Every structure is written in C-alpha cells, then in structure tokens.
Amino acid sequence: MASLAHLEGGRGTEGEGGDRLVFEFLTAHGAALLFYVFAAFAIAGALTVVTMRNPVYGAAGLLVAFLAIAALFLLRHAEFLAVVQTFVYGGGIMVLFLFVIMLVNLSRLHETRMLGNYWKTALVVCLLLIGIFGFLFLQVDFGAPHPNPGNFVDVEGKALGNSEAVAWILYREYLLPFEIASVFLLVAMVGAVVLGRRV
Amino acid sequence: MEITTNHYLILSAILFAIGVAGILTRRNMITVLMSVELVLNSVNLNLIAFSYQLSDLTGQIFAVFTIAVAAGEAAVGLGILIALFRLYDDTHLDKATELHG
Numbered sequence: 001m002a003s004l005a006h007l008e009g010g011r012g013t014e015g016e017g018g019d020r021l022v023f024e025f026l027t028a029h030g031a032a033l034l035f036y037v038f039a040a041f042a043i044a045g046a047l048t049v050v051t052m053r054n055p056v057y058g059a060a061g062l063l064v065a066f067l068a069i070a071a072l073f074l075l076r077h078a079e080f081l082a083v084v085q086t087f088v089y090g091g092g093i094m095v096l097f098l099f100v101i102m103l104v105n106l107s108r109l110h111e112t113r114m115l116g117n118y119w120k121t122a123l124v125v126c127l128l129l130i131g132i133f134g135f136l137f138l139q140v141d142f143g144a145p146h147p148n149p150g151n152f153v154d155v156e157g158k159a160l161g162n163s164e165a166v167a168w169i170l171y172r173e174y175l176l177p178f179e180i181a182s183v184f185l186l187v188a189m190v191g192a193v194v195l196g197r198r199v
Numbered sequence: 200m201e202i203t204t205n206h207y208l209i210l211s212a213i214l215f216a217i218g219v220a221g222i223l224t225r226r227n228m229i230t231v232l233m234s235v236e237l238v239l240n241s242v243n244l245n246l247i248a249f250s251y252q253l254s255d256l257t258g259q260i261f262a263v264f265t266i267a268v269a270a271g272e273a274a275v276g277l278g279i280l281i282a283l284f285r286l287y288d289d290t291h292l293d294k295a296t297e298l299h300g
Contacts, residue, residue: 188271
C-alpha cells in the first residue's frame with residue numbers, strides 16, 4: 001500500500017519507477033493475465049486427468065481444473081456459480097471420487113492396458129475437433145458485451161447482486177425445472193443407494 | 200488486451216476435446232467418469248461466457264442445472280462402478296462384457 005501512495009504522489013525515484021511500470025501493466029492487463037494463468041491451470045489439470053495411469057493423480061488434476069474453472073467464472077462475473085462450482089465440484093464430487101478410488105482395489109492397475117484399441121483414431125478426432133472449433137471461433141466477432149441492466153433489478157427497480165439476481169430469475173421463471181431437478185436428485189440418490197447395496 | 204468471448208470459447212473447446220479424448224481412449228472407468236465431468240465443466244464455461252456476453256442470466260441458470268445433473272450422474276456412475284467392481288473385481292472397462300452377446 002505504501003508504494004501505491006508514493007505512486008499517487010508522483011515521486012519517481014528509480015525503484016518506484018519499476019513499481020509504476022508493474023502497476024500500470026497490472027491495471028491494463030491484469031484481467032487478461034489472470035485469464036491466461038487460470039486457463040493454463042485448467043488445461044494442465046485436464047491433461048493430468050487424461051494422461052495419468054493412477055486415478056489418484058487424475059483426481060488431483062481434476063480438482064485443480066475445477067478450481068481454475070471456478071476462478072474463470074469469477075472473471076466473467078458469475079460469482080454465485082463460482083462458489084457453487086467450488087462447493088459442489090471441489091467439495092462433493094471430489095470426495096465421491098476419492099472415496100470410490102479408496103473402495104476399489106487399484107493394485108492390478110499396472111497389469112492392464114491403459115488405452116483402448118482405437119486410441120490413435122480418437123486422438124486424431126480430438127485434434128480435428130480443436131482445430132475446427134478453434135478455426136470457427138476465430139472467425140466470429142461477437143463485439144463488445146452489450147449491457148442489459150433490466151436483468152439485474154427486482155420489481156421495485158432495486159439493483160441486485162449476482163446471487164440475488166440468479167435467485168430472482170431461478171424462483172420466478174424457472175421454478176418448475178428447479179423442482180424437477182430436486183426430484184431428479186432424489187431419484188439419483190435412490191439409484192446410487194440401490195446400486196451400491198450388497199446383495 | 201481484452202479477454203473476449205472467443206477466448207472462453209476456444210478454452211472451452213480445448214477442455215471439451217481433452218475430455219472427449221479421455222472418454223474415448225482410457226479404459227479405466229474412474230478416469231472415464233472424471234473425463235465426463237471435464238466435458239460438462241467445459242460446457243458450463245461456454246454458458247457463463249455467453250451469459251456475460253448477452254447480459255442474460257439464463258445461461259447461469261442453465262449452468263446451475265448442468266451442475267445438478269452432473270452431481271446425479273457422478274453418484275449413479277460411481278454406484279455402477281462399485282457394482283461392476285463387486286462383479287469383476289476390477290474397474291477395467293474391457294472386463295465388463297456381460298451384455299456383449
């Protein structure tokens with residue numbers, strides 16, 4: 001904080017000149033820098049999942065990818081979903097995977113083949129997928145994000161934060177899908193209990 | 200240097216392709232399920248990017264439902280995995296050929 005006060009005072013000695021350069025770079029490119037850092041983390045985690053033979057390392061990579069994607073949600077002002085992503089994926093689903101990895105016996109992992117018969121074809125298909133999608137997405141110009149402040153106010157015109165706005169639209173316009181989702185989760189829970197039961 | 204929706208779309212396509220590669224090439228069922236989670240996450244990234252681009256919260260609502268479905272899918276998938284492990288004493292997908300005919 002002290003260096004920031006100096007910057008505002010405009011006293012430029014040699015060390016503070018470097019500080020000023022860093023400060024200006026961060027204010028201009030900080031969001032882009034954060035995007036690239038977290039994108040790199042997400043891709044590295046995803047590659048760990050796919051390439052590691054031991055699923056424990058894969059689970060660690062998956063956790064890194066989940067948290068990096070939560071940070072990317074934050075950069076797009078989806079604060080509520082970033083928290084949900086951290087709790088549900090980083091907490092719940094991760095624990096589920098780790099418990100199952102502990103339950104099954106991984107001692108025979110090294111005797112079996114890691115990849116299927118057609119892995120070269122699959123790899124080519126995936127590279128083509130990246131190439132075609134990347135080519136298409138580079139052609140399109142979406143322009144600047146267009147503002148729509150009507151989405152972020154309640155009926156009385158009070159401005160809402162992200163969580164409030166999501167709750168507002170979820171319970172007003174998407175109430176039926178929300179209830180169906182709760183029934184779906186109940187069905188999934190019963191199904192998991194029945195499948196995991198000893199017979 | 201501004202981060203646009205295109206950046207998010209390309210990152211999402213890369214994550215999607217990595218996930219699909221995991222589903223298609225790996226033969227360990229735990230890894231396949233983790234790759235499915237990766238694919239669903241990349242779709243969420245797209246939804247959030249367009250929600251920001253259009254200032255429309257519907258994308259975020261869809262992402263909430265995707266997360267709910269992913270949680271149910273993981274629970275049922277891992278239940279099937281435990282049942283398969285009891286049957287074959289292994290999580291290798293090539294061993295699960297009982298319905299193969």
